[in-house]
Amino acid sequence: MAFREYKMGGMFFGFALGFSMLITIFFPTIYITNHGAPNDYGLDKTMTYGHNNGFTYSDPFLKQWHKPIKAVLSKDPVTGQAFAKPMTVYVYRAGDPFPSTITHPRVLAGEGVIALSKSKGKIEAADDSKGAVFTLANGAYKGKELSYIVDLTATRNWTPTQVLAAVPVAQQSHASQGRTLYMREGCWWCHTLLPEETQDWETFGRPPLVGDLNGQSPTTFGSDRKAPDLLHVGSRNSSREWITMHLFNPRLVQPHSIMPRFDYLWGDKDANGKTINYTKWRKDYLEYAAGKTIYPPEVPTPAKSSEASHLIEYLLDLK
Numbered sequence: 001m002a003f004r005e006y007k008m009g010g011m012f013f014g015f016a017l018g019f020s021m022l023i024t025i026f027f028p029t030i031y032i033t034n035h036g037a038p039n040d041y042g043l044d045k046t047m048t049y050g051h052n053n054g055f056t057y058s059d060p061f062l063k064q065w066h067k068p069i070k071a072v073l074s075k076d077p078v079t080g081q082a083f084a085k086p087m088t089v090y091v092y093r094a095g096d097p098f099p100s101t102i103t104h105p106r107v108l109a110g111e112g113v114i115a116l117s118k119s120k121g122k123i124e125a126a127d128d129s130k131g132a133v134f135t136l137a138n139g140a141y142k143g144k145e146l147s148y149i150v151d152l153t154a155t156r157n158w159t160p161t162q163v164l165a166a167v168p169v170a171q172q173s174h175a176s177q178g179r180t181l182y183m184r185e186g187c188w189w190c191h192t193l194l195p196e197e198t199q200d201w202e203t204f205g206r207p208p209l210v211g212d213l214n215g216q217s218p219t220t221f222g223s224d225r226k227a228p229d230l231l232h233v234g235s236r237n238s239s240r241e242w243i244t245m246h247l248f249n250p251r252l253v254q255p256h257s258i259m260p261r262f263d264y265l266w267g268d269k270d271a272n273g274k275t276i277n278y279t280k281w282r283k284d285y286l287e288y289a290a291g292k293t294i295y296p297p298e299v300p301t302p303a304k305s306s307e308a309s310h311l312i313e314y315l316l317d318l319k
């Protein structure tokens, strides 16, 4: 029988096909993040960015809907008593979807982090239709010091509204919206968020660890670096003034910069409610660039609710 001649080949083929299917189907079900329990840094990032941090079904046009607010609370929102140490809180108003670290505690990885977040942090009591306020805390699990998430709405009865009322608007950060803008504006065409394990370390800070990324999707690592890595830009370059000027028009601070200007993110009005006159600004700037005037025109302070402001908050939060 002619077929017999192909028996060995057929068997090998069957084995190769079966094995590759096993790799394709079975391997992705192994939960790799189990090997990297999130650290403070990773927990802070997922709580800051919230659930919708990319192109999603619930925000297909990157309008930054339903994003949490990160704030530093310096007094008890109910009694008004000042804290000895300010507390960083992540405020999810009613309807803001929780990140997967809350909805699927397994994403937290690491037995201890899950156990502490559930038992001491009461994260399972959080209900996104009512909103909740979270913070991070440290605790011991089987003799090991670990960070975990605390649902302050369950443990202290603080509501998002009460907490937001206790923090001045100027000190509420919309880094979560800024992250979406980073994607929408294509900053990743030039910038990476991935210092590598080479001499990169010295300039851009430490490379990310597995635990830094739990619950974050997409990671916005970027693939092609034409500009400095920004993963830790907020630690390296924490001047709000510089970042603001550079974002408005990079040529103001780096005469030969290839970075586009993002002045349109300022919107119509500046922080004082004054209409921004882009035509006049441009005219003054071109005179300055041509050497006709000594000083460049002043960059308007972005309004707190402007996209520019949210993007700057995101950059400064990249510690």
Ligand code: HEC
Pocket (backbone or CB within 6 Å): 181, 182, 185, 186, 187, 188, 189, 190, 191, 226, 227, 228, 229, 230, 233, 236, 237, 243, 246, 250, 254, 256, 257, 258, 259, 260, 262, 311, 315
């Ligand atoms: C065409 C490439 C390009 C794009 C797109 C781009 N940048 Fe840049 N960016 C640069 C370059 C080049 C530099 C280095 C400084 C310079 O030349 O202005 C830089 C520098 C920076 C810095 C300062 C980095 C440091 O080390 O201090 C920040 C912050 C920054 N960019 C943010 C952004 C943001 C936010 C976006 C998106 C809204 C963006 N960039 C889009 C090219 C780009």
